[in-house]
Amino acid sequence: MAQKKNKSSEELKNLGLKVIKDIDKNKNPTITMPIRALSNILFNEKTKTLELGNKTSNRVFFNVAHAKKFLQTIEIASILKKELLDTGKHEHLRGVFYIAKRTVPGTDINIVDDQTESDKIIEDLEVITGLSREELHVSANKMGSLIGNLILEDSGDTIDCSKLGRGGYSVPSITDELTFKKVNAKYVLYMEKAAIFERLNEDKFWQKNNCILVTSQGQTTRGIRRLLQRLSEEEKLPIYVLCDGDIYGAYIYSVVKYGSIALAHASERLTIPNCKYIGITMDDVVKYDLKKQLIKLDEKDLARIKQVSQYDWFKSNKDWQKQFKMMKEFNGKVEIQSLATRGVSFISEKYLPEKIKNKDFLE
Amino acid sequence: MTTIAEELAKHQKVISISEFFTRNRHLLGFDNPARALLMTVKEAVDNSLDACAEMKTLPEIIIQISELSESRYKIVVEDNGPGIVKEQIPNIFAKLLYGSKFHRLRQSRGQQGIGISASVLYSQLTTGKSTKIISKIGTKKPAHHFELKINTKTNEPEIEKDEILDWEKSNGTRIELELEAKYQKGKQSVDEYIKQTAIVNPHAAFIYTNPEKEKIEFPRVTNKLPIEAKEIKPHPHGTELGTLMSMLQDTRARTIQQFLQTDFCRIGASLAKNILKECNIIEKTNPKNLTNEQAELLFKTLQATKIIAPPTDCLSPIGADLLEKGLKKEINADFYVTTTRTPTVYRGMPFQIEAGIAYGGEIDKEGAVRVMRFANRVPLLYQQGACSITESITETNWKQYGLQQSGNNIPTGPAIILIHISSVWVPFTSEAKEAIAHYPEIIKEVKLALQECGRKLASYIRKNVKAKENKDKINLFEKYIPELANSLANLTDDKKEIIQDKLKKLLKKELPTLEAENGAEKE
Secondary structure, three states, rough: HHHHHHHHHHHHOOOOOOOHHHHHHHOEEEEEEEEOOOOEEEOOOOEEEEEOOOOEEEEEOOOOOHHHHHHHHHHHHHHHHHHHHHOOOOEHHHHHHHHHHHHHHOOOEEOOOHHHHHHHHHHHHHHHHHOOOOOOOEOOOEEEEEEEEEEEOOOOEEEEEEEEEEEOEEEOOOOOOOOEEEEOOOOOEEOOOHHEEEEHHHHOOOHOOEEEEEOOOOOOHHHHHHHHHHHHHHEEEEEEEEEEEEHHHHHHHHHHHOOOOOOHHHHHOOOOOOEEEEEEEEHHHOOOOOOOOOOEHHHHHHHHHHHHOHHHHOOOOOHHHHHHHHHHHHHHEEOOHHHHHOOOOHHHHHHHHHHHOOOOEEE | OOOHHHHHHOOOOOOHHHHHHHHHHHHOOOOOOOHHHHHHHHHHHHHHHHHHHOOOOOEEEEEEEEEEOEEEEEEEOOOOOOOOOOHHHHHHHHHOOOOOOOOOOOOOOOOOHHHHHHHHHOOOOOHOOEEEEEEOOOOOOOOOOOOEEEEEEOOOEEEEEEEEEEEOOEEEEEEEEEOOOOOOOOOOOHHHHHHHHHHHHEEEEEEEOOOOOOEEEEEOOOOOOOOOOOEEEOOOHHOOOHHHHHHHHOOOOOHHHHHHHHHHHHHHOHHHHHHHHOOOOOOOOOOHHOOHHHHHHHHHHHHHHOOOOOOOOOEEEEEEHHHHHHHHHHOOOOEEEEHHHHHHHHEEEEEEEEEEEEEEEOOOOEEEEEEEEEEEEEOOOOHHOHHHHHHHHOOOOOOHHOOEOOOOOOOOOOOOEEEEEEEOOOOOOOOOOOOOOOOOOHHHHHHHHHHHHHHHHHHOOOOOEEEEHHHHHHHHHHHHEEEEEHHHHHOOOOHHHHHHHHHHHHHHHHHHHHHHHOOOOOO
């Protein structure tokens, strides 16, 4: 462990030394980094993951458009090195923002004005150094829960995830260092909605079906993604993803499966290429008679469908293209909760068991 | 016993136009003393400019307003126009609704002929005095001096004096009248009217003496006369049923076929034949003998028939160059942009939009942008809110053109927006002629003109504001350097002071590049 921290500290120092080298050579100080935008995202058909391409951009100090960002990059790198890596401490994204937030003397300019700025710089530092945020000792908010027949060890504590009441285990933002002690489950069901997690837990779904339930509200956090990946790779558990039947649900699934544009540099440690989409599909809308529950698409939805359906990782997927087509035909989207129209526990007693039994999944 | 109707009949009588005016002066723009002053100057100056246009001469107009008592003013307007023949002087100045402009379709300033005689009547009603006119039609002709009033019952001129006098001018007309009025400064003042008139009439010179006895000269900036506006015949699509019926009675044509061909524009022989065939009207019918039903059918057919748009050579725009010159001489700004759209048509009436924007300089930075509206080179100072030009302005997204705007309001910032509509028939919302009616074609054209100017304004603002920002940012490097040196020292354990000194040297070297570059992301 200690070695890893030294490595992270060294990488950040190297960044500084490179800049000093430019200064010594009387050259405009320059930081080169891969571009993190759709234009530089490649879909690797073989590994089924999103990868960063070769396009790079330069951030130079003596340029009115870059100067502040350049300063932010070096300043936050020095904070991460001095305050965290060299002392062995961890800090939240929010905390890093507050350490960096101060006014440049003689001006009314802050080094960073809001957290999105420092968050972006930390992502930049990840791609510059090739280190993950976790390796840089930066954590994010806990946003997820887990429940099921799983015993794990977290910082020396042994936790039985089947004995944690209604709330379940609160998944930390860094899940690399958890160890799985005992796993007794046939699959993992990951859902985008905490409300469904609560419903399934109340119905004892995980006990009756011998599975692990995981949720994170909305977009899947890195901690959850890493945890799911480890459950898939280390414990060979199938991962099923349950989302709303809309374009955002489809994108959440694709992030878990293939990776995201913003974190393509970390794909290797986060993606689960063999996970499956369990629902809700547009076919479910027909099969389970949910047409009356459809919510009309607005302009934003339609624009997003057009955009997402063109992504390389969806473009050649016929099943998904059919889903997108049906969304447009129905001119509607459907929430997981709409299944409640057929009975409060319809989802745990009928819908999910039937889908899993019939292997009614989307790839 | 008399019936109620018979009883009522005793009280029913013709109201003379003059009486109607007395009771409804607000409809004509004489509703308060300040506005009455403005309306009078405006009618007189408009007439002078139109008269000079007829004569194809460069106008030189003298305006004098003097305060006689707190609420009484004397107005004198004098031009170098063609003058008026003796016989017509009483009719033109002392008979309401007399004029040559109402009956023809031609771009001119005054359109309805209510004009100057309304001021004469107002003068007489508020002061009891007659109006003095001097007019001379040529060097060798005598100058005629009249003193006139209007008979409010009969709407006929009452001539109180008619004499010949010596006048140093070779030709021209001078009007002098007294009225109850109020002189004020501001957006709706005589001063503003003259200033705006000078902007859109860059070929005219004005010499204005205000009640404070200040003499203000508005010189001309071009010796080029505006293109002469041609008179056109009405277009069928712009003709209403009532107009068609009176045209049928007044025509000189002997057959209905001839009537269609000669009294309208854009109707040829074969089109006329087709239209008549469709209406089942015999070509040889005398227009005067058409029944009401036939006239209505003819009207409907004309509206439904596809007819080529009217010719647009009847318009006389100011021109983008001259409009810019006009703006420059009266408004002190940093940037000017003007445009002239190609002519187009609303309801069979040709019209053309011109727009201009002045930005920066001495223009007030606070509050809403000043809007200057013009119709046929006449400033519109009242009823801005009711005008379709205002609607076009508020519906334009000015943020993209570098001005501030909250919601659908007039934008704010140091700018003046000018809009000029030229048309043979400007559709005003009322007889006071201060607001343009909301025709979709007009709103659209104004917007397009504004967008054209807006784009140029945006690029000016981008360039100039950007340049200033760039300079400010360069000055920031001196402040950034100690910060960067400190961070780098923390990161690498090197000495802060050494890094800082080197960075300072680098800054000197990079400075010329920084000043030249525009800060685009490099890939």
